[in-house]
Amino acid sequence: MQRWSRRKPHLQLLAFLFIGFIMLTIFYNESSIQQIHEDSDQDNHNQKIVYIKPNVPRNSRLRAPEILDRFSICNSSREYSGKKIMWVDPTRESGRRWVSDTEKCDVFSGKWVFDNISYPLYKESDCPYMSDQLACHKHGRPDLGYQYWRWQPHNCNLKRWNVTEMWEKLRGKRLMFVGDSLNRGQWISMVCLLQSVIPSNKRSMSPNAPLTIFTAEEYNATVEFLWAPLLVESNSDDPVNHRLADRIMRPDSVLKHSSKWEHADILVFNTYLWWRQGPVKLLWSTEENGICEELDGLGAMELAMGAWADWVATKVNPLKKRVFFVTMSPTHLWKREWESGSEGNCYGEKSPINDEGYWGSGSDLPTMRMVEKVLSRLRSKVTVLNITQLSEYRKEGHPSIYRKFWETFSPEQLLNPATYSDCIHWCLPGVPDVWNELLFHFL
Incomplete structure (x- = not known):
């Protein structure tokens, strides 16, 4: 008993140390867990989306952001911060069909019908404003079949083009196309469709500039084109010198361009092709x-569409101003997509694709879904001209090699025409005329 009692103090000391160790361990673990939760909360806080209000005029007392041009550069670059464009309500979504609610049928769903009696709606040589980029017959295209196709919707008819009626719709108004070279092609198509009934001394075209204007004195009307390939301000806003390796844009501002388009009565927008040429550099207005x-x-593109949509949502009264958005124009760069096992592209093609529902890689579905999401929130403020599917069938409608090229091709390229064929733009008369028939239909 005596020996046992002598060991007891040692056991008590060991027990005390053990209990202390356990308590310290528990305290450390709780502190660690708490720190993990704090760190996690901090990470979640850091990942919280920051919404930027677009199109905010700069206070004159503050240094306004420098206007972007083709000489603009980035002083340095960093990873995308995750900022989003805030317009209307950034969390609200609503569904909408891409067909006017007043339509009894979908005029965008149909087939191409060969019609060499009613078409073309004008002759290439009769339009003094024709572009050398689109004048395929002038530049040697031997077949003219691409001019004779009429779009026929299923179960209904497209309103027949009437030049006098269109001018009456435009009397005293400004019709402006805003976008890239594909939208410029649609503008040239519209001018060619309209100009024939205007005496030569009563019409005029301003020199090529960011804003180019066709004027018809008799109707006190203009048909205009504004070069704005990204919709927002960018370093590619020069209509001639815009082939730059790095695209730089202000994702939160259309103010530079909207100052020119805001007074138009009818606006036709497009954007798509330039977003498929690699990453884009963002220079926020507050930077x-x-x-x-x-x-x-x-x-x-989604950021730019948000800034554009903010302008439409806040500035457009549908009773006073009509706004149209033209969906992506498809390309035909890979012949194997419509003819399995084949090489080449649109070069040599002479007839449309007959496979209803055909969809090639030149039309990007994620982009279409993003655009639809943005446009659905604008509801009645925008009418969608969904030209993508109907244009997908027209693989033979591109200039291919039959256009003016400003670059010089090597002997190897000249021996293989497919290597320099233009399978992006469209011959005129041709597919863009139907886009304008759709515009006329909805007006």
Whole structure:
């Protein structure tokens, strides 16, 4: 008993130390768990989306952001911060069909019918404003079949083009196309469709500039084109010198362009092709140090569409101004997509695709879904001209090699015409005339 009692103090000391160790361990673990939760909360806080209000005029007392041009550069670059464009309500979504609610049928769903009696609606040689980029017959195209196709919707008819009626719709108004070279092609088509009934001394065309204007004195009307390929301000806003390796844009501002388009009565917008040419550099209006962020084309396009949609949502009264948005124009760069196992592209094609529902890689479905999401929130403020599917069938409608090229081709390229064929733009008369028939239908 005596020996046992002598060991007891040692056991008590060991027990005390053990209990202390356990308590310290528990306290440390609780502290660690708490810190993990705090760190996690902090991470979640850091990942919270920051919404930027677009199209905010700069206070004159503050240094306004420098206007972007083809000489603009980024002083440095960093990863995309995750900022989003805030317009109307950034969390609200609503469904909408891409067909006017007043339509009894879908005029965008149909087939192409060969019609060499009613078409073409004008002759290439009769339009003094024809572009050398689109004048395929002038530049040697031997077949003219591409001019004779009429779009026939299923179960209904497209309103027949009437030049006098169209001019009456435009009397005293400004019709403006805003966008890239594909939208410029639609503008040239419209001018060619309209100009024939205007005496030569009563019509005029301003010199090529960011804003080019066709004027018809008799109707006190203009048909205009504004070069704005990204819709928002960018370093590619020069209509001639815009082939730049790096695209730089202000994702939160259309103010530079909207100052020119805001007074138009009818606006026709497009954008798509330029977003498929690699990542885009973002220079926010609030950035004063020239630091750019870099984002993929689809993400950058969504930001630009948000800034554009903010202008439409806040500035457009549908009773006074009509706004149209033209969906993406398809390309035909890979012949194997409509003819399995084949090489080449649109070069040599002479007839449309007959496979109803055909869809090639030149039309990007994620982009279409993003655009539909944006436009659905604008509801009645925008009429959608969904030209994508109907244009997909027209693989033979591109200029291919039958246009003016400003670059010089190597002997190897000349021996293989498919290597330099233009399978992006469209011959005139041709597919863009139908886009304008759709515009006329909805007006």
